[in-house]
Amino acid sequence: MKHHLLYAAAGLAAVAFLPATAKAQDAPWGCQVLLCAASQNPSWQGVPYCVPPMKKLISAMAKPGFDWPVCHQAKAGEPGREEYEDCPAGTKVGYREHRDGFRGEPDQCIKTVDVCKERRDQGYRRFNESGGDRRCIKEVATPRPRRENPWFFDIPNDKGVKERFWFNLNT
Incomplete structure (x- = not known):
C-alpha cells in the first residue's frame, strides 16, 4: 500500500519532507490529498490508503466555508480545474x-x-x-469533449519544474 503512494509521488517535492521511516498516513491531510491525487497507476480510487482522506475531502467540499487542504511542504497550492479538453487543431x-x-x-x-x-x-x-x-x-x-480527470495539481519536481497531475473526485 505504501509502495503505491511512493511510486505515485516519486520525484515530487511533497515526499521530500517525510522521513524515510514515516508513513504517508502520518502526513498532514493536505499532503495526503496531494499524494493521493498524484497517484496515477492506480489512481487514488485503487489505493486503499487514499480512499478515506479523499472521501473526507469530497464530504468537506459540500459544506459551506470549505477551504482546500494545502500541503505547504510541496509548494503546490490548491488544485486547478479544467472541465473541458482542448479543442482540436484548427478549431x-x-x-x-x-x-x-x-x-x-x-x-x-x-x-x-x-x-x-x-x-x-x-x-x-x-x-x-x-x-x-x-x-x-x-x-x-x-x-467540446469533457475531461475524465478535470482536477489538477501543478507540483514542482526536484528541479523546480512544475509537473501537472490530473485527477477526478469520482468515488
Whole structure:
C-alpha cells in the first residue's frame, strides 16, 4: 500500500519532507490529498490508503466555508480545474449563448469553414475573386469533449519544474 503512494509521488517535492521511516498516513491531510491525487497507476480510487482522506475531502467540499487542504511542504497550492479538453487543431473555443443573452460555458469547438470551396474547386465561377461569397463562410460548432480527470495539481519536481497531475473526485 505504501509502495503505491511512493511510486505515485516519486520525484515530487511533497515526499521530500517525510522521513524515510514515516508513513504517508502520518502526513498532514493536505499532503495526503496531494499524494493521493498524484497517484496515477492506480489512481487514488485503487489505493486503499487514499480512499478515506479523499472521501473526507469530497464530504468537506459540500459544506459551506470549505477551504482546500494545502500541503505547504510541496509548494503546490490548491488544485486547478479544467472541465473541458482542448479543442482540436484548427478549431477555437466557443460558447453557447443562454436564452437570457449571457455567454454560457466554453463547451463548444468552433471551426470556420468555406462551404462553397468544393463548388469553386469544381470550376464554378459565380463567386467573386476576393475569396468567395460571404454566405459561403460558416462557423460549425461541435461539442467540446469533457475531461475524465478535470482536477489538477501543478507540483514542482526536484528541479523546480512544475509537473501537472490530473485527477477526478469520482468515488
